[in-house]
Amino acid sequence: DAGITQSPRHKVTETGTPVTLRCHQTENHRYMYWYRQDPGHGLRLIHYSYGVKDTDKGEVSDGYSVSRSKTEDFLLTLESATSSQTSVYFCAISRPGQRETQYFGPGTRLLVL
Amino acid sequence: RKEVEQDPGPFNVPEGATVAFNCTYSNSASQSFFWYRQDCRKEPKLLMSVYSSGNEDGRFTAQLNRASQYISLLIRDSKLSDSATYLCVVNEGNQFYFGTGTSLTVIP
Numbered sequence: 001d002a003g004i005t006q007s008p009r010h011k012v013t014e015t016g017t018p019v020t021l022r023c024h025q026t027e028n029h030r031y032m033y034w035y036r037q038d039p040g041h042g043l044r045l046i047h048y049s050y051g052v053k054d055t056d057k058g059e060v061s062d063g064y065s066v067s068r069s070k071t072e073d074f075l076l077t078l079e080s081a082t083s084s085q086t087s088v089y090f091c092a093i094s095r096p097g098q099r100e101t102q103y104f105g106p107g108t109r110l111l112v113l
Numbered sequence: 114r115k116e117v118e119q120d121p122g123p124f125n126v127p128e129g130a131t132v133a134f135n136c137t138y139s140n141s142a143s144q145s146f147f148w149y150r151q152d153c154r155k156e157p158k159l160l161m162s163v164y165s166s167g168n169e170d171g172r173f174t175a176q177l178n179r180a181s182q183y184i185s186l187l188i189r190d191s192k193l194s195d196s197a198t199y200l201c202v203v204n205e206g207n208q209f210y211f212g213t214g215t216s217l218t219v220i221p
Binding site for chain 2: 035040041044045
């Protein structure tokens with residue numbers, strides 16, 4: 001158990017509304033990641049963070065922003081949700097000395113109508 | 114072109130069978146390689162890392178062929194509990210690339 005929680009676990013929203021997903025870790029690890037998982041695509045990296053206020057873009061960052069004001073929290077924001085952002089979102093962390101290994105949270109299922 | 118390609122399956126095998134999954138990756142500069150397991154509607158979990166020399170963990174054996182850019186996973190003596198989707202993962206610096214996964218169902 002990597003001590004990662006995500007909230008909400010499920011969300012239904014309407015096109016055009018802002019949505020924020022939260023990832024919380026209890027182990028104070030430096031590296032945190034946001035992925036989305038869609039059929040036919042596997043998991044794709046949206047953004048990642050390597051420390052407080054240090055973030056960078058991943059493969060599919062358009063339409064998403066992130067913030068990390070505390071080590072334990074990594075927020076993913078959809079500024080104006082679109083139906084193409086309907087997906088399952090996973091947060092992940094890497095542990096020191098195991099930077100290449102990722103541990104995932106339970107996921108958030110988002111439906112944009 | 115996808116960074117990581119896997120045969121999606123599904124693979125349906127009887128208990129006790131041996132099954133092999135393959136994965137290819139496109140970037141020869143890729144640094145690290147992994148197999149993850151994902152149960153239905155759950156998060157991915159690390160199964161094992163993959164090393165050039167090959168590595169084994171109980172009934173699971175992983176192989177890496179850098180020249181062919183090919184990764185494999187062999188499961189011996191399949192158990193019902195092995196039923197899951199197996200994800201091939203490649204690391205390039207701060208980026209991780211996941212295959213779409215191979216579905217395995219072990220049948221009694």
